[in-house]
Amino acid sequence: MSDITRDTLMAYVDGQLDPARCAEVEAFLATNPDAAAEVALLQRQADAIRTLYAPAGAEPVPPRLSVNRLARAQDQRRSRFWTQAAAAVVLLSLGLGGGWLIRGNTDTPAIADRLIADAVSAHTVYVLEKRHAVEVGGDEQEHLSSWLSNRLQTTLAMPDLTASGLTFLGGRLLPAADVPGGKAAQLMYEDTNGERLTLYITPRPAADAPRTEVATLGLDTALFWADDVLTCTITAPYSAEKLQGIAGSVFSQLNPGTPNYRT
Template sequence: MITGRPIGEDDLQAYVDQALEPARRDEVKAYLDRHPDIAARVAGYAAQRDALRDALKPIAEEPVPPELSLARLIEARERRRFRPGSRAVAAAVLCLALGGVSGWSARSLTLPPETGIIALGEEAAASYAVYAPDRKRPVEIDAGGRDELIRWVSNRLQHPVSVPDLATAGYRFMGGRLVATAHGPAGLFLYDDDKGIRIAVLVRPMAVEKEATMSELNYGSVAGYAWANDGIGYSLVSEAPAQMLHPLADEVRRQISGKI
């Protein structure tokens, strides 16, 4: 049944998550067919979702910790049966254990959504997983359009940005693009070396942790560093070893903020 309700951001997010009723899903699809610019944004969300799943798959496949085994949790529930409020606590713990049986990924359901530097690193890893492996069109604007790319990203982020130069470290600037994140648009710059190793630098405004020291992050095969300066966040990620990325991240930070 056609509802006739306006299509909102909640509908678009539910469409990406495949959580809409069939009739509403058809309405959203028809709406996207009429609005290719919004359809491109939604496709970016879907690609980012898939990339995050791939990047975090090793974590989801970790074994359930022994202390969360079903037998131990049932035993603990029996010990607390007659304590005030114990039944609700045991039920919550048991639900967590059952989720853990399917991959231990259910622990994310008990935590608030990631924000700040952690979210920035996840977004960089997801964007890297989508675009870095692409051998035909990893960037929207190549190195020859550097000035155009800087204007485009700066205008969308409403903040002047610059493209770090990593040539002295052996990495050529390939180009970049705008990417969609859960916290708005971000600029993505890609680099590669003579061995084909690619590095991504993601930049976007920060709503929280507007000033943050450099932190090491790891998402399965993708590792890197993230930090924030003057309300702008930066993350450098790659499939290269983290110890190799640290001096590169330091160099990016030096060029952008003038300090390490």
């Protein structure tokens, strides 16, 4: 019986012991009045706590805590956001279309613009998805990494952005007409406010692409860069400065073989 400690007595009072152990404790208490008094005291404390606060759980729940009502309110907010986002996409295509027309005889390769447009479209479509935001969840990180690396024919690590307050949700494979191989990977992250950030990653196109570009598109900012192997566009409803900060961290993790993030 000497193995019955204060913790055992506490666990007994809290109902944490199995029946056999309970019986042992009860036998011990029968011959140890001090321990029995201690147990009685702990039981009185617990009873008093329940007497104080248990009634709060029996009160009728006020309407503002109705789960259905809160869920409906969220769905409405999301559909309003969707309308605004659709408007932003229209504006964006006007902007890009205009740019395309006047691009005329300038030599600036439009590939970066097209990749940014693809990235932002994919961002806009999938961040609004609740159930199918990603194809493979962030919990299958290894699988995701090897799958997307295979499809993009390069080595892709899944960047960890927890230092920037972003949780990894997962990723998906997307078509990308403008790059060799025709495939892009989208990785999605979410911050504590539920705002989402996506990375749109493609192999580097054959055409000479600019190193970096930043574009602000309605609610979202997109930051594009290319290195010798990849292009990556980060899209999120953040300021350009904040995205730059995150970009450094993304770059250094995404393609560990490549030395530096060049601006």
